[in-house]
Amino acid sequence: MNDKNQLKVTKDMLKKESFYIKSKLMNKMRKDTTRLRATQKMTDMVLDLNHEAVKGEKPYVLTTIWAPSEILYALDIIPICVESTATSLAGFGLSDEFLGIAEKNFHTPETCSILRCGVGAVIDKLFPQPQAVIAATHLCDAGAKVNSTASRVYDCPYFLMDIPQERGEEAVSYVAKQLEEMAHKLSDITGRKLNKQKLAQAIELSNQARKYALRVNEIRQAVPSPMRGSEALGYLYLVGLGFGSKEAVDIYRSMARELEKRVAKKFTPIGEEKYRLLWLHVRPYFKSRFFHYLENEQKASIAFEETNHVYWNELNPEQPFRSVAQRLVLNSVNGPIDSYTDILIDFAQKYKVDGVLHYAHWGCRWNYGRLRVIKDAFQKKGIPFVSIDCDSASGQNYFEGQLNSRIDTFLDMIG
Amino acid sequence: MVDIDFSEKDLNPDLPKIGWVCTYTPEEIIHAAGFHPFRILEETPSTKLADTYLHHNLCPYVRSCLDFGLKAEDPTLKGIVIVHSCDAMRGLYHSWQHYVSATPFVHFMNVPKDTGALALEYFTLEVQKLKADLESHFGRKIEDSALWRTIDLYNESRSLMAELYELRKSPELQIKGTTVFKVIQASQKMPKESFNKKLKSFLEEIKNQTAKTSLSQGPRIMIVGSLLANSQIIEIVEESGASVVFDDLCSGSRYFEGNVEQGDDPIKAISSRYLLKAPCARMKNTELRLQRGKKLVEDFQVDGIIYQTVKFCDNHLYDYPLYHESFQDAGLPVLQIEEDFIGGNRGQIRTRIEAFIEML
Numbered sequence: 192m193n194d195k196n197q198l199k200v201t202k203d204m205l206k207k208e209s210f211y212i213k214s215k216l217m218n219k220m221r222k223d224t225t226r227l228r229a230t231q232k233m234t235d236m237v238l239d240l241n242h243e244a245v246k247g248e249k250p251y252v253l254t255t256i257w258a259p260s261e262i263l264y265a266l267d268i269i270p271i272c273v274e275s276t277a278t279s280l281a282g283f284g285l286s287d288e289f290l291g292i293a294e295k296n297f298h299t300p301e302t303c304s305i306l307r308c309g310v311g312a313v314i315d316k317l318f319p320q321p322q323a324v325i326a327a328t329h330l331c332d333a334g335a336k337v338n339s340t341a342s343r344v345y346d347c348p349y350f351l352m353d354i355p356q357e358r359g360e361e362a363v364s365y366v367a368k369q370l371e372e373m374a375h376k377l378s379d380i381t382g383r384k385l386n387k388q389k390l391a392q393a394i395e396l397s398n399q400a401r402k403y404a405l406r407v408n409e410i411r412q413a414v415p416s417p418m419r420g421s422e423a424l425g426y427l428y429l430v431g432l433g434f435g436s437k438e439a440v441d442i443y444r445s446m447a448r449e450l451e452k453r454v455a456k457k458f459t460p461i462g463e464e465k466y467r468l469l470w471l472h473v474r475p476y477f478k479s480r481f482f483h484y485l486e487n488e489q490k491a492s493i494a495f496e497e498t499n500h501v502y503w504n505e506l507n508p509e510q511p512f513r514s515v516a517q518r519l520v521l522n523s524v525n526g527p528i529d530s531y532t533d534i535l536i537d538f539a540q541k542y543k544v545d546g547v548l549h550y551a552h553w554g555c556r557w558n559y560g561r562l563r564v565i566k567d568a569f570q571k572k573g574i575p576f577v578s579i580d581c582d583s584a585s586g587q588n589y590f591e592g593q594l595n596s597r598i599d600t601f602l603d604m605i606g
Numbered sequence: 607m608v609d610i611d612f613s614e615k616d617l618n619p620d621l622p623k624i625g626w627v628c629t630y631t632p633e634e635i636i637h638a639a640g641f642h643p644f645r646i647l648e649e650t651p652s653t654k655l656a657d658t659y660l661h662h663n664l665c666p667y668v669r670s671c672l673d674f675g676l677k678a679e680d681p682t683l684k685g686i687v688i689v690h691s692c693d694a695m696r697g698l699y700h701s702w703q704h705y706v707s708a709t710p711f712v713h714f715m716n717v718p719k720d721t722g723a724l725a726l727e728y729f730t731l732e733v734q735k736l737k738a739d740l741e742s743h744f745g746r747k748i749e750d751s752a753l754w755r756t757i758d759l760y761n762e763s764r765s766l767m768a769e770l771y772e773l774r775k776s777p778e779l780q781i782k783g784t785t786v787f788k789v790i791q792a793s794q795k796m797p798k799e800s801f802n803k804k805l806k807s808f809l810e811e812i813k814n815q816t817a818k819t820s821l822s823q824g825p826r827i828m829i830v831g832s833l834l835a836n837s838q839i840i841e842i843v844e845e846s847g848a849s850v851v852f853d854d855l856c857s858g859s860r861y862f863e864g865n866v867e868q869g870d871d872p873i874k875a876i877s878s879r880y881l882l883k884a885p886c887a888r889m890k891n892t893e894l895r896l897q898r899g900k901k902l903v904e905d906f907q908v909d910g911i912i913y914q915t916v917k918f919c920d921n922h923l924y925d926y927p928l929y930h931e932s933f934q935d936a937g938l939p940v941l942q943i944e945e946d947f948i949g950g951n952r953g954q955i956r957t958r959i960e961a962f963i964e965m966l
Contacts, residue, residue, distance in 0.1 A: 296927050297926055297927040297930050297942075298923075298924070298927060299923050299926075299944075301917070301918060301923065302920055302923055302924070303920075310924075328719055331693055331920075332692050332693050332888065332920050332921050333693075333920045333924065335719065335890070336920065336921060336924035336925070337924065339890065339892055339924075340924070340927075340928075343892075343928070349890075351719055351720055351890045353718045353719050353720050353725060353728075355690075355716040355718075355728070356690050356696060356714070356716055357714075357716060361728065361731045362716075362728075365718075365724060365725075365727070365728040368724050369724055372724070528700045528703070528704075551661075553663065554663065556663075556664060556665075556692070556693035556694050556697070556918065556920060557693040557696060557697070559660070559661035559663050559664050559697065560660065560661075560664060560693060560694060560696050560697015560698070560700060560701075561697060561700055562661060563658075563659045563660065563661075563701065563704075564700045564701065564704050567704070
């Protein structure tokens with residue numbers, strides 16, 4: 192953690208041109224030599240997309256994470272994600288302010304703080320006027336509810352992508368039909384023409400990004416780990432909403448090249464690797480010393496994290512809606528739990544981890560619903576597992592000493 | 607004042623049975639397969655067993671269902687149908703699959719959040735899958751004729767429940783909310799054959815009451831929310847001099863409102879009824895829910911709303927601000943009450959309801 196490299200942000204600054212210019216500059220000037228150039232590019236991408244949405248020169252939609260991004264890029268529509276914006280607000284130290292707005296408006300503190308911060312930002316109209324709001328249902332109920340609220344607040348059309356919890360042909364066909372219907376309506380709303388060629392192009396770009404992302408994940412199997420997990424956990428926007436953009440191809444390609452070089456030199460950004468961990472679920476986004484302690488002081492590498500899993504097959508440009516539907520339906524969080532635990536165990540083996548750290552974000556119901564089954568699956572294989580209850584967007588319940596001592600105990604056990 | 611009671615034998619008959627946990631479960635399919643469909647809906651003093659499998663930050667109703675499964679020793683319990691109505695139910699399915707051995711048949715069913723043509727088409731496939739799964743697991747064919755017979759039986763039951771609820775439109779109430787609660791709870795557990803008989807005769811009894819003592823003329827309350835495991839809220843309302851005149855609850859009107867229409871294809875007819883029924887907060891169309899609420903307020907001359915949520919029920923928690931905005935801001939008071947399903951916080955709930963009713 193280096194506060195000197197962070198911009199001090201206030202709520203009022205966020206929509207201003209000066210915030211964009213300063214953030215871009217800060218991103219460029221960050222002196223952390225262990226940070227990848229690809230991460231800098233990704234931050235630029237997110238800043239640029241937000242800036243374009245604020246300027247209103249391009250149509251934009253508010254979405255949940257893992258929305259059908261290829262279709263949006265084919266229509267030249269910017270996807271801005273409520274959840275990932277909330278995580279950025281937490282990073283700026285502003286989440287408590289937006290959580291307060293949500294609570295004043297009768298949103299209970301018992302829901303997921305990421306989405307509650309998101310709904311606070313929606314109520315406060317932090318986002319510029321979107322052309323539409325989209326929600327995909329496979330991750331959680333709360334995302335769909337928050338985005339439904341956003342469509343009411345901004346008085347604009349709401350598209351709900353109903354993603355069944357199964358992977359059969361019926362589910363793919365149902366989702367593909369919804370995507371096609373949504374694409375035509377979005378085209379009408381925004382005036383952006385939808386054509387086969389643009390869709391095919393977005394699918395091709397998605398496939399290219401996928402190829403490099405798979406390569407990145409393969410390179411990251413190296414010992415010692417060539418990338419900080421805390422940094423990799425910040426790629427959620429890209430993996431959830433970047434596919435189909437040119438930028439995602441460039442970022443993953445750049446990442447693969449940088450990591451290859453690091454592996455050749457046996458370079459690890461934490462200096463020395465004592466432990467290797469598999470990270471499950473999201474990360475703390477608020478300002479804390481958590482990762483500094485884990486990575487820099489305890490020398491524990493997060494070798495891989497489930498959020499960066501590239502779970503889908505190559506998409507078919509000839510069948511864009513069907514392909515994207517498959518990508519949504521096959522999402523690792525969707526479908527049978529046993530096939531997912533098999534995937535997680537495979538990660539633990541491929542990434543040669545000493546143990547699994549599950550960050551149980553308070554308020555995340557789907558995650559709590561799977562926790563025991565996953566824990567038992569790892570234990571059955573003799574892979575050490577720890578789950579720590581904490582919050583992702585709010586530091587109000589972050590007790591550094593307690594958390595560190597749990598981590599110490601776990602690391603002692605696996606060391 | 608007339609009252610009704612249900613025996614343990616009424617509520618838990620010695621019949622081969624299949625449990626369900628969400629009102630989007632098309633019970634008719636289970637019944638036509640020769641099983642007694644019953645809702646797992648028990649107030650439990652604790653969910654100790656389930657708590658080792660499901661985190662305490664998950665819906666206590668879902669944990670109580672798992673607790674029921676883990677404790678179940680009833681040889682007549684043949685299976686369970688779990689519907690993907692919310693994230694917590696998805697978790698229930700994961701845990702049930704792995705840790706409950708009492709039910710050889712476990713079926714998971716998707717229910718769209720939308721109600722358009724595409725969603726209905728998909729949901730119809732899901733209903734067909736449930737039928738096919740029951741047929742293949744138990745080696746019995748579910749004939750269309752059996753389905754139509756069941757539909758008639760269930761329609762009769764729903765109509766009787768609607769008749770009972772309709773009685774509460776009158777300004778001079780002849781039936782207590784706690785009595786209606788007993789009936790609605792029983793309707794989800796008893797075989798419809800015996801339940802319908804009992805409810806018919808109870809309705810007759812109400813009509814034939816000679817001494818027409820009506821309940822208090824105090825404020826008329828509607829309870830909106832997820833589901834009730836016990837009647838504590840209704841009791842407190844009635845003890846405070848008010849009356850519960852309607853509910854928009856999963857364990858209330860949302861269970862029975864709307865019949866299956868006659869047609870050529872029973873599966874399509876059942877699918878339409880269930881997907882298009884009075885909506886739960888899980889559904890996309892929140893506006894429809896609010897409109898229904900406004901109509902009920904008018905029809906039943908409601909003076910105040912108690913918005914009840916089971917703890918950690920995100921769908922209902924996220925809808926509360928909309929209710930507040932739509933009703934409270936329009937001059938109809940709304941009180942939010944959160945319940946833990948194990949009968950806790952009774953004192954605090956009582957104080958809040960009493961103050962609310964006094965204000966009305």
